[in-house]
Amino acid sequence: MATTQITSSITKTPAEKNQIVFEEQWPKMQPTIVKLLRQEAVNRSEWHDLFYSVHQVCLWDEKAASKIYKALQENITEFIGQAQLRVLAHAEDQALLKAYITEWRKFFEQCGYLPKPFIQVELSLNNHTTSSSSTMPKKHKNDDSDVRKLMLDSWNNQIFSNIKQRLQSSAMKLVRAERNGEAFDSQLVIGVRESYVNLCSDPDDKLKIYRENFEKAYIEATESFYRLKSLEELNQNGVQNYMKYAHTKLKEEEVRAKKYLETTISIQALMDSTVNVLVTLYKDQILCEAPGMIKRNETDKLQLMYKLMDRVPDGIQSLLSDLEDHIINAGLEDMKINALTITQDSEKYIERLLELFRRFSLLVKTAFLDDPRFLTSRDKAYKIIVNDTCIFKLELPVKPGVIKTTPESRCPELLANYCDLLLRKTPLSKRLTSDEIEARLKDVLLVLKYVQNKDVFMRYHKAHLTRRLILDASADSEKEENMVEWLREVGMPADYVNKLGRMFQDVKVSEDLNLQFKEQYRLTKGAVADSINIKILNAGAWARGSERINVSLPLELEDYIPEVEEFYRRKHNGRKLQWYHHMANGTITFSNSVGKFDLDVTTFQMAVLFAWNHRPNEKISYENLKLASELPDPELRKTLWSLVAFPKVKRQLLLYTPEVQSPKDFQEDTHFWVNQEFTVIKNNKVQRRGKISLIGRLQLSTERSREEDNEGIVQLRILRVQEAIIKILKMRKRISNLQLHNELIDILKNMFLPSKKMIKEQIEWLMENKYMRRDDKDINIFVYMA
Structure with missing residues (x-):
């Protein structure tokens, strides 16, 4: 079985x-x-x-x-x-x-x-x-x-x-x-x-089912909800309250989206949609409030508007324009209001510029959270203020054969003057600590960044440095050398900074020569040799004008000239000395019934004052002073004015008649005499002894050499443009007109901003002299000719 x-x-x-x-x-x-x-x-x-x-x-x-x-x-x-x-x-x-x-x-x-x-x-x-x-x-x-x-x-x-x-x-x-x-x-x-x-x-x-159903429904429901609510809120409460509402709701929706939506892409899609309904639809109405808010410095409201508009494509462009317009208008208006004060004092002018910069920077920081785009707008607008010519205008001279120039801002000149006040022995530099001086010099460099024509600053800064080094007037030699390095760090042209560095080296060499000269002549002249200081400087390092002014020197100085020349000939055979008396200074002792005073004076002032050395009580006419000093008319007028109207003394050293408003009004028969009541007054008390400098703000250059300096600025600009064009063409071989202009400005922007007319004229000059030519097929293409 x-x-x-x-x-x-x-x-x-x-x-x-x-x-x-x-x-x-x-x-x-x-x-x-x-x-x-x-x-x-x-x-x-x-x-x-x-x-x-x-x-x-x-x-x-x-x-x-x-x-x-x-x-x-x-x-x-x-x-x-x-x-x-x-x-x-x-x-x-x-x-x-x-x-x-x-x-x-x-x-x-x-x-x-x-x-x-x-x-x-x-x-x-x-x-x-x-x-x-x-x-x-x-x-x-x-x-x-x-x-x-x-x-x-x-x-x-x-x-x-x-x-x-x-x-x-x-x-x-x-x-x-x-x-x-x-x-x-x-x-x-x-x-x-x-x-x-x-x-x-x-x-x-x-995520296909989620995206096509839940995400889509969520975004559509959000849009529908705020499309009605936003319009109602705007009509009832106005733009400024609506901004608070929109900002709050956007933050709420962002938090809610993170809770209910699955991916960051979903969250971004939801926020884009919500921004469109809450902000973009009413962008024009919101932005209309911006100029008034900026003018009233309502930084909290502006920050709210900025945060809203930053979510909208191209939303802040209008804000950027409004900020630029405000800075330009407010800055220029402020400068015009304070014109009477700042035109007389470079310190107050620069301080005013810095105050404006700090004010506008604070606005950008508090209202726009230092967004780089708004910082750029601030810089563009501030640059216009710094280079404006409404209040301060510098007219560069025009000579035959020299390109005609448009007026420029005097800011670079005044900036150099302010820098000189900080680096020279002045009441300003004496009351400031070392750290405070350094901070203000950094402020100078800050403003310098916005100056278009930096070559003008370079020229004046070098002139002031020359004056300080020759007159031993620097408040701090270490600060002087630091300033040179700082100029290098902020992008000043290397050749300019290197020349300043060579000036310091030249002064040190001159000091050694001066010590040797004193040692050699102390044996024959005794202690008198110690009172003489010579500065033997290299003309190539200092690059001063070639003009030398005749002046009748006191015998005490005249006697030393051949001795110095003989001393130098023995040291350097074949070199020639040229004497620039307008760059020299000295100290003389003045005695009268009140007391005895040491006066620091220029060589020109000394030559004029020595006319009274043997006749202290006489009145001397302008014509006779001209014969006695042998000074040219412009220099004599300027020198006499410094002795009869020196701003820092209450009792002038010289008196004159008849009174005039300016040195140009001196006549041949204007008479001058020594003020026997001259004295130094401190704290409203007459002093019987004291020392005072009458050098003041006298330049170490003559009227003519100043004109040459200004003409030199224009000539140097022409050469710089030609040099830059050739440099670009050598590298490119072929270049379009537009590209050449752009690259040229990029090369020269740290020195000056060449005008279109200057560029055009130099291109034509270079073509005439066979350095370059136009392309045979395209006239907008330039070709380098080797």
């Missing part, structure tokens, strides 16, 4: 065996599958039996896997149908959301467990993809489970597709309630979003 049964079993076909195995095993598997779907407890034995049963069925025949897959699909479909009934039993929005989220989270959790026992089924299905059965899953690219995909697709088709509009609508109503200040459980919206995010089984775009 047993043998017959075994024989009967062995003779069954494979299909019959497969059918028997599936039919025997599925009833054992199904209860466990249902428990898993319902999240009921499954013990370890049931879990292991499910794995074994699936394996046993697939072992007999891999084609049996399709039966398992189909049966499993039916179970999943049945379960989802039951879940759908439970969800749809709730009509109220929040109840519906709660029910859906509860069902979905249970189901999604099982999507991680249920596929595990059916790995063998998936392997079998994927190895037999030739079947045309509609129940067969399609192969996919990633490692997602086929069963998991089945579960998600089933949920999507049965529940989600049917009620997603209700879900979205309910979720958006809750978000709207939150915007209106009503309380609710935010997890309801988050749960809906999670279902959208996790539901998609597309391996190429996991």
Whole structure:
């Protein structure tokens, strides 16, 4: 009997065996599958039996896997149908959301467990993809489970597709309630979003369902809400209050988006949309308030406007223009109001410029948070103020053959004067500490950055440095040398800075020569030699004008000239000395009935005063002083004026008649005499002894040499332009007119800004002299001629 049964079993076909195995095993598997779907407890034995049963069925025949897959699909479909009934039993929005989220989270959790026992089924299905059965899953690219995909697709088709509009609508109503200040459980919206995010089984775009449904609905609902609210808020409360409203709501929406949206891309899309509704639509109305706010320095409101407009494409362009206009108008107006004060004092002028810079910088910092774009606008506007010619105008001279120049700002000249006040022994430098002087010199460099024609500053700064070094008038030699290095650091041309450095070296060499001269002549002249200081300087290093002025020197000085020349001839045979008396100075002792005083004077002042050396009480006419001093008329007038109208003394050294308003009004018969009541007054008390400098602000150059200096600025600019053009052409060989202009300005910007007319004239000159030519086919192309 047993043998017959075994024989009967062995003779069954494979299909019959497969059918028997599936039919025997599925009833054992199904209860466990249902428990898993319902999240009921499954013990370890049931879990292991499910794995074994699936394996046993697939072992007999891999084609049996399709039966398992189909049966499993039916179970999943049945379960989802039951879940759908439970969800749809709730009509109220929040109840519906709660029910859906509860069902979905249970189901999604099982999507991680249920596929595990059916790995063998998936392997079998994927190895037999030739079947045309509609129940067969399609192969996919990633490692997602086929069963998991089945579960998600089933949920999507049965529940989600049917009620997603209700879900979205309910979720958006809750978000709207939150915007209106009503309380609710935010997890309801988050749960809906999670279902959208996790539901998609597309391996190429996991967020497709979320993006096309939840994200889109969220953005549209936000736009709709604020489109009405924003217009109402603007009409009721005005622009300035509306800005606060918009700023607050944007911050709220950003926080809300981080809570309810899935990705940073979604958040950015939402914020772009919200900005468009809250800000962009009313951009023109908001920006109309900007000029008034800037003028009234309402930095808090401006900062709010800046933060709003910075979110809008090209939103700050108008703000940048408004800031520039304000800085230019306010700066020039301030300079005009204070014109009477600042035109008389370079210190007050520079201080005024610095005060404006600090004021505008504070505005940019507090209102626009030092945004680099606004700092650039500040710089552009401030540059216009610094280089404005309304108040201070420098007219460079025009001579035949020299290009005609347009008026320039005197700022670089006044800047050099202020720098001189800090570096020279003056009341200003004496009352400041070393750190304060250094800070103010750095301020000079700050303003210098905005000066267009830096070559004018260079020329005047060098003249002042020459004066300080020759007169030993520097307050701090270390600061002098530091200033040269600072000029190098801020981009001053290297050749200019190197020349200043050679001046310091030249002075040190001169000091050694002076000591040698004193040692040599102390033996014959005794202590008198110590009172003479000579400065033998290299004309190439100092580059002063070639003009020498005749003057009748006192015999005490005249006697030393041949001795100095003989001394130098022995040291350096073949070199020639040229005497520049207008650059010299000395100290004379003046005695009268009041007391005895030491006076620091220029050589020209000394020559004039020595006319009274043997006749102290006589009146001498202008004509006779001219004969006695042998000074040219312009220099004599300037020198006499410094002795009759010196601003720092209460009793002038010389008196004259008739009185005039300026040195140009002196006549041949104007008479001068020594003031026997001259004295030094300190604290309103007459002093019997004292020392005073009458050198004052007298330049170490003559009127004629000053004109030559100014003409030299123009001539040097012409040469610099020619040099730069040739340099560019040598490198490029061929270059367009526009590119040549741009590169030329880039090269010369640290010295001066060449005008279009100057560039054009120098290009024509270079073409006439065969340095360059126009291209035969294109007149806008220049070609270098080697």
